[in-house]
Amino acid sequence: MALKRNLTLKSENMSKWYTQVIQQAKLADYSPVKGCMVFRPNGYGIWENIQKSYQKLLDKMEVKNAYFPIFIPMSFLEKEADHVEGFAPELAIVTHAGGEELAEKLAIRPTSETIMYDMYSKWVQSHRDLPIKINQWNNVVRWEKRTSFFLRTTEFLWQEAHSAHADKQEAIDLMYEALESYRKIAEEILAIPVVKGKKSESEKFAGAEITTTIEAMMPDGKALQSGTSHHLGQNFSKKDAFNISFQNSEGQTEYTYQNSWGLSTRIIGAIIMTHGDDDGIVMPPKIAPTQVIVVAASQDDDIVRKTNEIKKQLIKADIRTSVDTSDQTSLGWKLNDAELTGIPITLIVGKRELESGNLTASIRFTKTKQKISLDNLVSNLTNLLDTIQANMFNKAVEKTNELRFSAETYDEFKKIMLENRGFIKAFWCENKACEKAIKEETKATTRCLPFLFNQESAKSPKYKEESGTCIKCGSKATHRWLFAQAY
């Protein structure tokens, strides 16, 4: 069927498949502005569901939503040295507005630390004003030379949360809690297995003291950094930066400890690559904009009526349902379309089905059909959706496990990277020169130092201490880092 719709096979060329399937399933389209994409309703609907899922976790963390200006005065960016160095090459700059040249040029936000923290310094006076925990759902711009749908675009959508605390440990605890919230979204909602860990010095966020990350492994053996949670220490709060100071309970002046964390539309790319197959998109039920599509097998009045009835019943039970009763396309075309866009379950309502009291359910993930009784339809479907979700995650875990390696020598490392790519665990001395050389020679970067227990939501994760030698230089190394080529 894939050939019929002129879709490159995922198994043959994932990158070509990826670009094609996104356009054919109407998730996104190229825009006339270089590097920017259009999120079409089928793609934006995924983001809306991610927002709803993640909003619940933000609420639990008592983070409040707010909105700050998109414009950042250039002088603000320069207040934190690493921060401006990291973002300067990617900025889009407004020089003229309202028919006049601006006295101070404005950057379009690449991230909002600086504009938010300028306000925080105004709002924070006393320890009673802390903690501040604010999130924004917004658009940001980072000028990119090479772009790819969802994975890397000049403008993208994300959430960025920013907290300020009186106590350093309280901030660090929240950083790990936020990272765990990302693991939950990835694994429990998107059915994408991830590795939690911390970034090396050179891979840290520009301005952070600690950067933690969730890393996903794509079927082509390349890793996708899927969400990061940073502890910024006092880098932005100190006097010569944004001067966010407060009187502690003893009346002394202190500077706040801060975090930021962000999850972007890039993770939609991970959903597509992880679960898609030669026939198109495969959506995990928990994130699918449409979970069930009810298709009328003909334009017969009874059938159309029953189709709409079923839709109403399912929507009432909070199953995201659409119908297709149109006479514009054939049944075959409709099923093809549901398959391409990856709707988890397609229910066909025909004459035979109505007579027998059993509907035919096509399950996108397994490409199997099964009968579903009209009695207890809601609970049957709910169970089926749950089973699909669980099995999709399990399959993704299996596939990812096939791409997890460890290497004891640099030759072994290079061989694996050449033949399979994937995650490679290897001793590294934590010296930047070795990290850089490995990158230049193998295109692999340090993805993270994995936490000892991945599911660990404990506040202070541990790292496995071992005694070894750096695969690159042979000097003493105490940790095995996770390396991979990355998107």
Place this chain on the structure above:
Amino acid sequence: MALKRNLTLKSENMSKWYTQVIQQAKLADYSPVKGCMVFRPNGYGIWENIQKSYQKLLDKMEVKNAYFPIFIPMSFLEKEADHVEGFAPELAIVTHAGGEELAEKLAIRPTSETIMYDMYSKWVQSHRDLPIKINQWNNVVRWEKRTSFFLRTTEFLWQEAHSAHADKQEAIDLMYEALESYRKIAEEILAIPVVKGKKSESEKFAGAEITTTIEAMMPDGKALQSGTSHHLGQNFSKKDAFNISFQNSEGQTEYTYQNSWGLSTRIIGAIIMTHGDDDGIVMPPKIAPTQVIVVAASQDDDIVRKTNEIKKQLIKADIRTSVDTSDQTSLGWKLNDAELTGIPITLIVGKRELESGNLTASIRFTKTKQKISLDNLVSNLTNLLDTIQANMFNKAVEKTNELRFSAETYDEFKKIMLENRGFIKAFWCENKACEKAIKEETKATTRCLPFLFNQESAKSPKYKEESGTCIKCGSKATHRWLFAQAY
């Protein structure tokens, strides 16, 4: 109490009160970027509730959400002559990005007609591809010289929906349906009475064939345009604009008929002005971020436990509830704070209340207290919230009615405008010269030609036909238009 918190009285100087109350109640703050504001959680929460309410109406109209780039090539804006003329003076322009000067300058979207319709022309081939109904929740930028919180800011948040149709009448019907959806939000959710009508030629949206509007009257006698719904005809679809053409069922090429409609964060200003009083904000229950705050009268364990129990109970019943059990501020301070931020109901939980089984409820709108039994607490509160909502709307209608006038002569018109402002109904010949002269001499503009039946959701509204003479030039006039000074 108002003096205590150093708030200008609304009854004495609404404009000063407005700026102060927004900052004191932490709805918004000035940003370091001229003309831009920061939406703080208390203010952004109002917008989130407007979004939730309006999203339901968009769903009913079968409008899908999507996202288009924030950047618009300058050449796009120039494709519709009136459109570029209308927006050119307000544009913010990106000239440099990624360290280089751009070949084509990019405008930050002031509205998205052009970038969206360029995509529509790609997506529409056949009548089967129509209608397209797409909405965006996004940020837009219009450079403003004089700004005011919510009412007029350089960057603001809104929804903009854009439809394309094969049939002109279908498009016009949807324009009226969209306008009616705005009336519902204003009157039924925000408790703000509005007048529905159509704009004069000179007050139309830049590029529209017909602009319809909802106009609200503020307590200071100035009108606030609160939402507009446009029929664009084929202005954007024709060949020399965006060329959105399709094969009709007879195989002939036609151009689409289009609409756009938008509702912005400016309407938050209308909520504040319409309902606020000398003591601060008064939030209508249906839009209030917090509907009920439960305040512990002391730090006694039993009281704190009961306070949290009540919160849980109310949240479970979908009443937006917060608690204040902190030991950082006094009970008086807590009540003051709930009053300033306009939370509809404050419940106080103290020792006496627990013993008697009756809580004290302070109602913000009426400034009265009443006992509420702990038995049937949820249904009691739900009823009370509904009553408050209804009474707030009724009071707003009454106040607005006091500001509705009609004038038979220009002298009368000028006198009313000088003494009361408000809405004035008056005959106008529909000649631009008279409209302009009236504006120059009285600062009053034509707000709209009101529909004969305001609540009318009928697809083709009627206008009252009368025989009269223009108040300005004395020539024949057939309609009484609504004039007002406007925000």
